[in-house]
Amino acid sequence: MSALSCRGGCAACCTAPSIASPIPGMPHGKPAGMPCVQLDDQLRCRLFGRPERPAFCASLRPSADMCGASRSEAMALLSALELATQPDAASPPSVGAT
Template sequence: MNCRLGCGACCIAPSITSVIPGMPNGKPAGIRCVQLSDKNLCLLFGSPSRPDVCSEFTPSIDVCGTSDEQALWLITELESSTC
Protein backbone atom coordinates (compact mmCIF):
# COMPACT_ATOMS: atom_id res chain seq x y z
CA MET A 1 0.00 0.00 0.00
CA ASN A 2 1.21 3.52 -0.76
CA CYS A 3 0.55 6.54 1.44
CA ARG A 4 -2.45 8.64 0.53
CA LEU A 5 -0.92 12.06 -0.10
CA GLY A 6 -2.53 14.63 2.14
CA CYS A 7 -3.77 12.15 4.75
CA GLY A 8 -1.45 13.15 7.60
CA ALA A 9 -2.96 10.74 10.14
CA CYS A 10 0.46 9.30 11.03
CA CYS A 11 1.65 12.86 11.79
CA ILE A 12 -1.30 13.64 14.06
CA ALA A 13 -2.59 10.56 15.90
CA PRO A 14 0.51 8.90 17.39
CA SER A 15 2.87 10.23 20.00
CA ILE A 16 6.43 10.60 18.76
CA THR A 17 9.17 10.63 21.38
CA SER A 18 12.00 11.44 18.95
CA VAL A 19 13.27 14.97 18.48
CA ILE A 20 11.48 16.70 15.61
CA PRO A 21 12.77 20.04 14.29
CA GLY A 22 10.55 22.59 16.03
CA MET A 23 9.44 19.99 18.60
CA PRO A 24 12.56 19.13 20.63
CA ASN A 25 10.61 16.89 23.02
CA GLY A 26 8.71 15.05 20.30
CA LYS A 27 4.93 15.35 20.12
CA PRO A 28 2.01 14.03 22.14
CA ALA A 29 -0.68 11.87 20.60
CA GLY A 30 -3.43 13.82 18.86
CA ILE A 31 -1.28 16.91 18.25
CA ARG A 32 -0.28 17.91 14.71
CA CYS A 33 3.42 17.73 14.02
CA VAL A 34 4.76 21.22 13.32
CA GLN A 35 6.38 19.78 10.20
CA LEU A 36 2.99 18.86 8.71
CA SER A 37 1.98 21.40 6.07
CA ASP A 38 -1.50 22.89 5.64
CA LYS A 39 -1.98 20.30 2.87
CA ASN A 40 -1.01 17.51 5.32
CA LEU A 41 2.33 16.84 3.66
CA CYS A 42 5.52 16.19 5.62
CA LEU A 43 7.91 19.11 5.29
CA LEU A 44 10.79 16.84 6.31
CA PHE A 45 10.13 14.09 3.77
CA GLY A 46 13.51 12.95 2.40
CA SER A 47 15.43 15.06 4.93
CA PRO A 48 18.02 13.51 7.27
CA SER A 49 16.39 15.45 10.12
CA ARG A 50 13.18 13.45 9.72
CA PRO A 51 12.83 11.11 12.74
CA ASP A 52 13.60 7.46 12.05
CA VAL A 53 10.21 6.43 13.38
CA CYS A 54 8.58 8.52 10.64
CA SER A 55 10.87 7.28 7.89
CA GLU A 56 10.31 3.68 8.91
CA PHE A 57 6.50 3.90 9.00
CA THR A 58 4.99 1.56 6.42
CA PRO A 59 1.38 2.19 5.49
CA SER A 60 -0.92 -0.83 5.50
CA ILE A 61 -4.64 -1.40 5.25
CA ASP A 62 -4.68 -2.53 8.92
CA VAL A 63 -3.29 0.81 10.08
CA CYS A 64 -4.42 3.23 7.39
CA GLY A 65 -7.78 1.78 6.38
CA THR A 66 -9.41 2.95 3.19
CA SER A 67 -9.80 6.68 3.93
CA ASP A 68 -8.00 9.50 5.71
CA GLU A 69 -10.70 9.56 8.38
CA GLN A 70 -10.39 5.83 8.97
CA ALA A 71 -6.60 6.14 9.21
CA LEU A 72 -6.91 8.82 11.88
CA TRP A 73 -9.36 6.68 13.84
CA LEU A 74 -7.31 3.47 13.50
CA ILE A 75 -4.00 5.06 14.47
CA THR A 76 -5.67 6.85 17.40
CA GLU A 77 -7.10 3.52 18.59
CA LEU A 78 -3.69 1.82 18.24
CA GLU A 79 -2.04 4.63 20.17
CA SER A 80 -4.55 4.49 23.01
CA SER A 81 -4.32 0.70 23.28
CA THR A 82 -0.53 0.80 23.67
CA CYS A 83 -0.40 3.43 26.44
Protein backbone atom coordinates in the same frame (compact mmCIF):
# COMPACT_ATOMS: atom_id res chain seq x y z
CA MET B 1 -1.72 -7.59 -1.75
CA SER B 2 -0.07 -4.67 -3.51
CA ALA B 3 1.78 -1.98 -1.58
CA LEU B 4 -0.26 1.06 -0.64
CA SER B 5 0.78 4.63 -1.26
CA CYS B 6 0.20 7.51 1.10
CA ARG B 7 -3.21 9.10 0.66
CA GLY B 8 -2.83 12.76 -0.31
CA GLY B 9 -4.14 15.18 2.30
CA CYS B 10 -4.27 12.51 5.00
CA ALA B 11 -1.35 12.87 7.44
CA ALA B 12 -3.08 10.62 9.99
CA CYS B 13 0.28 9.00 10.80
CA CYS B 14 1.66 12.53 11.43
CA THR B 15 -1.22 13.39 13.76
CA ALA B 16 -2.58 10.39 15.69
CA PRO B 17 0.55 8.82 17.22
CA SER B 18 2.83 10.33 19.82
CA ILE B 19 6.47 10.67 18.84
CA ALA B 20 8.94 10.49 21.73
CA SER B 21 12.02 11.69 19.85
CA PRO B 22 12.74 15.36 19.16
CA ILE B 23 11.48 16.85 15.91
CA PRO B 24 12.67 20.22 14.57
CA GLY B 25 10.19 22.66 16.08
CA MET B 26 9.07 20.08 18.68
CA PRO B 27 12.15 19.44 20.86
CA HIS B 28 10.22 17.26 23.32
CA GLY B 29 8.51 15.16 20.67
CA LYS B 30 4.88 15.23 19.63
CA PRO B 31 1.83 14.35 21.74
CA ALA B 32 -0.76 11.98 20.33
CA GLY B 33 -3.55 13.68 18.41
CA MET B 34 -1.54 16.81 17.59
CA PRO B 35 -0.50 17.45 13.98
CA CYS B 36 3.27 17.58 13.55
CA VAL B 37 4.60 21.11 13.06
CA GLN B 38 6.55 19.82 10.06
CA LEU B 39 3.37 19.32 8.00
CA ASP B 40 2.94 21.84 5.19
CA ASP B 41 -0.37 23.30 3.97
CA GLN B 42 -0.99 20.21 1.82
CA LEU B 43 -0.35 17.93 4.86
CA ARG B 44 2.98 16.72 3.48
CA CYS B 45 6.07 16.24 5.64
CA ARG B 46 8.69 18.93 5.21
CA LEU B 47 11.32 16.50 6.56
CA PHE B 48 10.58 13.62 4.18
CA GLY B 49 13.88 12.18 2.93
CA ARG B 50 15.95 14.42 5.22
CA PRO B 51 18.22 13.23 8.04
CA GLU B 52 16.25 15.32 10.58
CA ARG B 53 13.19 13.14 10.06
CA PRO B 54 12.66 10.97 13.17
CA ALA B 55 13.38 7.25 12.80
CA PHE B 56 9.82 6.52 13.96
CA CYS B 57 8.40 8.47 11.03
CA ALA B 58 10.80 6.89 8.55
CA SER B 59 9.76 3.43 9.78
CA LEU B 60 6.08 3.92 8.92
CA ARG B 61 4.80 2.29 5.74
CA PRO B 62 1.24 2.64 4.44
CA SER B 63 -0.80 -0.50 5.06
CA ALA B 64 -4.47 -1.41 5.15
CA ASP B 65 -4.18 -2.09 8.90
CA MET B 66 -2.88 1.41 9.50
CA CYS B 67 -4.54 3.49 6.77
CA GLY B 68 -7.97 1.95 6.36
CA ALA B 69 -10.16 3.27 3.54
CA SER B 70 -10.20 6.96 4.52
CA ARG B 71 -8.41 9.56 6.63
CA SER B 72 -11.05 9.26 9.36
CA GLU B 73 -10.60 5.48 9.43
CA ALA B 74 -6.82 5.91 9.56
CA MET B 75 -7.16 8.33 12.49
CA ALA B 76 -9.38 5.84 14.34
CA LEU B 77 -7.04 2.90 13.67
CA LEU B 78 -3.91 4.81 14.65
CA SER B 79 -5.55 6.35 17.72
CA ALA B 80 -6.60 2.88 18.90
CA LEU B 81 -3.06 1.60 18.33
CA GLU B 82 -1.66 4.57 20.26
CA LEU B 83 -3.93 3.77 23.22
CA ALA B 84 -3.16 0.04 23.07
CA THR B 85 0.59 0.66 23.21
CA GLN B 86 0.63 3.21 26.04
CA PRO B 87 2.28 2.08 29.27
CA ASP B 88 -0.35 1.16 31.84
CA ALA B 89 0.07 3.76 34.57
CA ALA B 90 -2.03 1.64 36.96
CA SER B 91 0.28 -1.38 36.74
CA PRO B 92 3.06 -1.66 39.30
CA PRO B 93 6.61 -1.80 37.94
CA SER B 94 7.96 -5.26 37.20
CA VAL B 95 10.08 -6.69 39.96
CA GLY B 96 12.78 -9.28 39.32
CA ALA B 97 12.64 -12.62 41.17
CA THR B 98 14.71 -12.81 44.32
